[in-house]
Amino acid sequence: MVTRLSQLFVRTLRDDPADAEAESHRLLVRAGYIRRQAPGVFAWLPLGLKVRRKIEAIIREEMTNAGAQEVHFPALLPREPYEVTGRWTEYGDGIFRLKDRKGADYLLAPTHEEVFTLLVKDLYSSYKDLPLSIYQIQDKYRDEARPRAGLLRGREFSMKDAYSFDYTDAGLDISYQAQRDAYERIFARLGLDYVIVQADAGAMGGSRSEEFLHPTPIGEDTFVRSAGGYAANVEAFHTEPPTARSYEKLTPAEVLDTPDTPTIQTLVDVANEKHPRPDGRAWTAADTLKNIVLTLTHLDGSKELVVVGLPGDREVDLKRAEVAFAPAGVEPATAEELAANKGLVKGYIGPWSASGPVLGLEGSTKIRYVTDPRVSDGSGWITGANIHGKHVFGLVAGRDFVADGTVETADVLAGDPAPDGSGPVELARGMEIGHVFQLGRKYAEALGLKVLDENGKLVTVTMGSYGIGVTRILAVIAESNNDAKGLIWPKNVAPFDIHVIAATKEPEVYEAAEKLVAQLESERYDVLFDDRLKVSPGVKFGDAELIGVPVIVIVGKGVADGNVELWDRRTNERTPLPLDSLLTHLSTL
């Protein structure tokens, strides 16, 4: 069936919607693809659904190629499985919860690890049944604190989630690689630029995790990459500690007057003025050891103060600190919390004093003290002497103080060396469009998914989970494929193959257009036909540009001489073409 614009359920808007900021959001609403129903929740109109189905089709094909089988779970699920894995609690406000008439708890699933695991447990009990990869394309629900940018971060969104089940670690590696390869094919077919970055395995447990990020300034993730091929989410970035140095030849630490130096900059200035380095080089912020007090909130609600020591030219990156201290929450300590510990001299906090350690579980404050990897054995620092107006110079890690541990909380700066030695990194923003994850045995263990192996012994299954945000991908494609006039879909996800415009009102033009459209249809092209009789050409052109089908055929007065125009939406080129060569020409596009 040819789709006629006169019949299509759509209304394009002349003005930009006032509540849409992101390009994709603005254009998808204006061109009549989606409509907002509630914050982060959208209705899909025919145009939007068609694009969505095309993306899904590509994903399905590649899932099949990767050996995964499609299943489908409900979005509405009971509490119990999520209770067993602890996620009913862990998700906190992040999920939609509801009760049935009997008062039983349900949730709208934010992701489906639990029930996939249980279904496999239900059906399978032998190693002979593995490996198994199954997936679904299904709507997920998360009660985001702040949904934004239309489809880019919604509270209801479509996701392809796949899960692999193996009984050996080597098997998991193979299953993981199959999904990872499929993702590369999917994003290549969608024409989506992506970077695979190492991700934080963090709270989900498991060993290996990579994110597919689409580089874009409106992305929500910051990642680093080196020219030599290293790429990681900043949260997963790992600082290679400098090799330990011998401190035999180093001079002893000395406490010096540094009045009015509550900040790193004032300290550096005073140090250079009053206590210049013996070797003539100027002190810099990187020579100072800054000690930041953080408050951790543990899962049981208890609070703990912790001090992190890091080079003075670095700030604490709270996201990295969250990862470092997970599952505890991290916040900067408040002024009250600082004041409550009289061992801490604001502005002059340090691990050491002449009378013994101050910071650290063994120190006088009994506050846990952890340091940046750069604070390696043998490194010397200027740091607070725990006396107002005094700092200690040449304080050497390993000799004068020992931290309770090493922790990555410092921000990553452009130019930092990649941990694999592939050179300095640069920072960029990206939008997460896919995530592959080796879960390991966490869920199988919690839910009791075991199979009998070759020796008749029960072994716990090891799992992977693999997600692609279908609706987010659609938005990301729209985000990077548009111009001032509207959307410009890549060919393989466009809602139609060809958009035919009857550009004048002459009956001959309409007859010719009708004939052409019928012919295109018989050639299996999916055609959108702008057959609106009383609509002026300008409006038709404008709508065609907004809707963004990449190939447009204009049927106008030229048909009298057997000519039409082929309009390339992307390049904006219009090529006059004899009608009888149009089909041949289209087949080359």
Place this chain on the structure above:
RNA sequence: CGGGGCGUAGCUCAGCUUGGUAGAGCGCUCGGUUUGGGACCGAGAGGCCGCAGGUUCGAAUCCUGUCGCCCCGACCA
């Protein structure tokens, strides 16, 4: 949760300062004239002015409260 902005017709907005019968453009309906870049004329339909209190003879407008939306941040497999 913190900061900022905004709620009036399907969409974009004016009106509010200084209280007095609800407005414009686009879209929609009918008739007519138009038709290669968002045409024109005429006639219409469409609004609990977010919601609730209050002040007032009278409230879209002033006051109080409340709900919601958008943006930034925090948060976010």
